[in-house]
Structure formats: structure tokens, C-alpha cells
Amino acid sequence: MGDSDGRRDSIKSDILSTVADILEISPKDVTSDLAIIDDLPFDSLKLYELVISVEEKYGIRLPDEVLDEIRTIDDLVDVVVGFSNKE
Amino acid sequence: MSEEEQMSEALVRIFENVVLTEEKSLQAGYFKDLSIAEMHTLTAIGPYEARTMTNTAEDLGITTGTLTVAIDRLVKKGYVHRERDLHDKRIVRISLTHNGKLACRMNSKFHRVLAKHILAGYDEADRQHLLDLVNEVDEYVEQQLRRYDSSENVRATAREVAKDTGKEKK
Numbered sequence: 001m002g003d004s005d006g007r008r009d010s011i012k013s014d015i016l017s018t019v020a021d022i023l024e025i026s027p028k029d030v031t032s033d034l035a036i037i038d039d040l041p042f043d044s045l046k047l048y049e050l051v052i053s054v055e056e057k058y059g060i061r062l063p064d065e066v067l068d069e070i071r072t073i074d075d076l077v078d079v080v081v082g083f084s085n086k087e
Numbered sequence: 088m089s090e091e092e093q094m095s096e097a098l099v100r101i102f103e104n105v106v107l108t109e110e111k112s113l114q115a116g117y118f119k120d121l122s123i124a125e126m127h128t129l130t131a132i133g134p135y136e137a138r139t140m141t142n143t144a145e146d147l148g149i150t151t152g153t154l155t156v157a158i159d160r161l162v163k164k165g166y167v168h169r170e171r172d173l174h175d176k177r178i179v180r181i182s183l184t185h186n187g188k189l190a191c192r193m194n195s196k197f198h199r200v201l202a203k204h205i206l207a208g209y210d211e212a213d214r215q216h217l218l219d220l221v222n223e224v225d226e227y228v229e230q231q232l233r234r235y236d237s238s239e240n241v242r243a244t245a246r247e248v249a250k251d252t253g254k255e256k257k
Contacts, residue, residue: 045117045189045193048192048196049189052188056185064196
């Protein structure tokens with residue numbers, strides 16, 4: 001349990017930092033409960049920047065059908081944890 | 088106008104307008120330095136595993152020689168990474184760079200949004216009916232293509248790649 005929580009925290013922290021980098025905003029302004037499209041200034045290009053960075057880092061595939069179901073950064077973290085466990 | 092003429096004109100117009108819209112969206116977007124033929128080459132390579140030149144050329148319906156010229160340009164533009172197989176030096180593997188993946192995903196999104204908007208005007212039953220009819224048309228055209236399939240027969244993408252290559256040489 002502890003290990004999986006630690007892994008989730010590590011993925012969350014990495015994704016938050018990637019989001020801040022791509023959007024060129026302070027990491028302090030990004031929290032995992034924020035809605036990716038509605039609360040953060042993502043356009044399509046920046047969103048795919050995030051998706052591809054995450055795919056490359058964790059060696060997973062995030063097809064558009066999966067992305068359609070993701071609303072918040074927490075949702076993205078859950079999906080990445082789920083997919084990376086399957087690999 | 089006969090039904091055949093209406094169908095024929097609509098098919099040609101849809102094909103041309105989709106390609107034209109795609110081209111204009113490229114020119115207006117983030118990937119101005121890519122032609123539509125180059126974008127289709129990136130799509131054929133795909134955003135994930137590295138592919139061989141031979142398989143990619145087969146998918147595009149072009150010769151490996153023509154693909155090599157197109158890949159040279161895409162490598163220079165920073166969209167494609169090319170390397171020799173570690174175990175068999177005769178095999179060249181190509182994959183998309185980070186920017187290549189971005190362009191490929193953005194282009195897929197373009198097609199997805201177009202399809203989404205076309206389907207949005209119909210209720211569920213009509214959407215399914217439309218999809219069934221489009222699939223039948225697609226299957227019939229595929230059958231016709233297979234009748235003529237040979238290394239001499241190239242798809243529209245291949246013609247575009249060849250045309251672009253010709254322009255580059257002049």
C-alpha cells in the first residue's frame with residue numbers, strides 16, 4: 001500500500017512539475033485538483049506536449065479516447081499509474 | 088443531374104475539400120513548415136515504435152527511394168529520427184521525434200474533430216446508419232484499389248510526396 005502511494009505521489013509530483021514547465025507558470029500555481037482544460041491555460045498543442053512527455057517518461061500510450069475521459073490532473077495521474085502498472 | 092453524377096461529384100469534392108482543409112489548417116497552425124504529404128508520412132510512421140523504411144514505404148504505396156528523399160527532409164526539419172538497426176546494419180529504422188509526435192497527434196485531432204462535427208448533426212440511429220453507409224463505400228473503394236494493387240500503383244499521398252520531391256529538386 002505504502003509503495004503504491006509513494007509511486008502515485010512521485011508520478012503526481014512529476015506531472016505537476018511538467019505542467020508548470022509547459023505552461024511556464026510557477027509550480028505553486030498548479031495543484032492536482034485543477035481541471036486541465038477549464039482551470040489551466042492549455043491549448044491543444046500544449047496539451048499534447050504534456051501527453052507526449054508523460055508517454056515518453058513512463059513508456060505508455062495515452063490515446064485520444066483515454067484523454068477524453070480525463071478532466072483533472074488527478075485523473076491524469078490515476079490513468080498514468082494504471083497504465084504504468086500494466087506495462 | 089443523375090444520382091451517379093451527384094454521388095461521383097460529392098465523393099471527389101469531399102476528398103478534395105478534406106485535403107484542402109487539412110492543408111490550410113497546417114498553413115495556419117503550428118506546423119507551417121510541413122506539407123500535407125509530409126504530414127501523411129509522419130502519420131504512416133506513427134507516434135510510437137520505430138518502423139522500417141520498407142514497411143513505411145509499403146503503407147504509403149511508394150518506393151523506398153522516394154521515401155528516402157522525403158525522410159531526408161523530415162530529418163533535417165527535426166520531425167524524424169533515423170538510425171540503423173543495432174543487430175542488422177542493413178535495416179534502417181525511422182521514428183518520430185518529440186516534434187514529429189506532436190505534429191502527428193495534432194493532425195489526428197484535426198481528423199477527429201472533423202468527424203465529430205459531421206456526426207454531431209445526427210441522432211444515434213442516424214449516426215450508426217451514416218457510419219454503416221460510409222463503411223460500405225470505403226470497403227467498395229478498397230476492393231477497387233486492391234484490384235489494381237501493385238508496386239506501380241501509388242496512392243494520392245505518394246503522388247504528393249513525389250510532387251514535393253520534384254519541386255525540391257528544381
